[in-house]
Amino acid sequence: MQLYRKALAIPGLRTLLVLIFFARLPGTAAGMVLTLHVAVSMGRGYGAAGTVGALATIGIAAGAPVMGRVIDRYGLRRMLVITTIGEATFWVVARFLSYPLLLACAFFGGFLVVPAMSIGRQAIAAIVPPDLRRTGYSMDTVSTEMSFMVGPAAAVLVATQFSTQTAMLVMAGGLVLVGLLLYVVDPAVRSAEEKSAEQVPRRSWLTPRLVGVLIVGAGAVFILGGTEVAIVAHMQELDALAWTGVVMAVWSAGSAVGGLVYGALRRSMPQVLLMAGLGALTLPIGLAGEWWVLMLALVPAAVLCAPTVATTAEEVARLAPPAVRGVATGLQSSAFTLGQAAGAPAVGFVVDHASPAWGFAVAGLGGLVIAAVAGLLSVRRRDLAEVPA
Structure with missing residues (x-):
């Protein structure tokens, strides 16, 4: 502490x-x-x-x-x-x-x-x-x-x-x-030292690495939006809709605990690794056959929700120059918004045409795919850095 x-x-x-x-x-x-x-x-x-x-x-x-x-x-x-x-x-x-x-x-x-x-x-x-x-x-x-x-x-x-x-x-x-x-x-919104910072060209800071960070942020919210829809559908399928509020509260509490623990760490964890873990832990949640089992199955993934979002903000602040921090954080907000806008309808479509269990699977699989794309962008950035000018 x-x-x-x-x-x-x-x-x-x-x-x-x-x-x-x-x-x-x-x-x-x-x-x-x-x-x-x-x-x-x-x-x-x-x-x-x-x-x-x-x-x-x-x-x-x-x-x-x-x-x-x-x-x-x-x-x-x-x-x-x-x-x-x-x-x-x-x-x-x-x-x-x-x-x-x-x-x-x-x-x-x-x-x-x-x-x-x-x-x-x-x-x-x-x-x-x-x-x-x-x-x-x-x-x-x-x-x-x-x-x-x-x-x-x-x-x-x-x-x-x-x-x-x-x-x-x-x-x-x-x-x-x-x-x-x-x-x-x-x-x-800028420190005293940053107020005199000059504007910089967009191509100098909107790099593949920063784009990868934004993609991970969108992916995390894609999973959250999809999971929310899948929870409601699964609870209805289990005839336990009255307990949905309790399940949602435990899910949110798990995320909050994960955020508090992550904030107490001395070192950051790799963003792509957190994203991959969040996706992998979301995949099997739909296998739960009782509402209280579903609630418990949500906790491991929930613990990684807040850290994944927090490390996105941390990376954006580190990679974006102070003079364009407003635009960079705005792009981060846009990434979160678009992730939410894509996750809920995508999982809802799957739930309507398959089952709630497949909804969780699609949310988790989407997260894994997004983590892979972000990882490739990061590798490409390192490869470019190694090429002599």
Whole structure:
């Protein structure tokens, strides 16, 4: 625990972790609010809700590096003004829109999302020294797990006890509050030494190795998104749907424990190795024949979830120059978003046409394939480095 004590003693880190936890909540609740509004309140069904969610997801993936570029060139506060006003306006207006209009606006609502996760990773890289970044990012990943445990549950509570229109209004208010807090605190996204860093050509930092890191990040979230779908389907097949919340909580807790343990290590583990382990441990989960066996089978893979995501953030901060850290972390957010967008429907398709067990197998196999691709990119990078100029 010595590394955690050192990290938490860094001025501003505790405040940053608490602030970013609350800043993430609207983003974690957004998908649930949109799904319930379209599928239930508008009566359009879950397919229509998924289409709106897909367009919003594409918008988030496209907007993250753009907002990162704005931070790099003009500073955090200017970006916050743009995204806070834009996203809050979307949620205020969206509750009055018909389905076709909501479909048309979903992309822009996603494009203007306040990039709380990206801001948190940039701020950690700015205030935490390199030897403690693994610990800092591990705490950030655990905080993310907690945000995803609270945000969707709060969205369901407000939407069911009041209405989805009320939930949308709460979303707008929450986003304004988050934007104001971030604007006032204005966490540093570059250290004092990094503020004078000059812009560098993209080809000098967007290397095959960094692309491999982003691919691994997308692969990790591909597994997580697919596993979530497979869990629900498997629990339904076992006629134990009522216990799904318990299984999900244990799964999240296992990931959080893995993140805490990883943050206490003195040395980083190879990212590709973590990814391969996550994929391999996910493959056989669907063989569980009882819900409690499924819950226990999820734990080994869950322990590697947070470390794989944390080491992605650590590698991006190490490989990307300070002058382009906003774009780099934005690309990381895009990779996570696209991984989630691919994992859930891919595994859902397999579950619909085969079985939940095959859903886990596809999620794990996808992770192994992605780990192999990232490993090849890393080898290619080393080969290029060995060639004389």
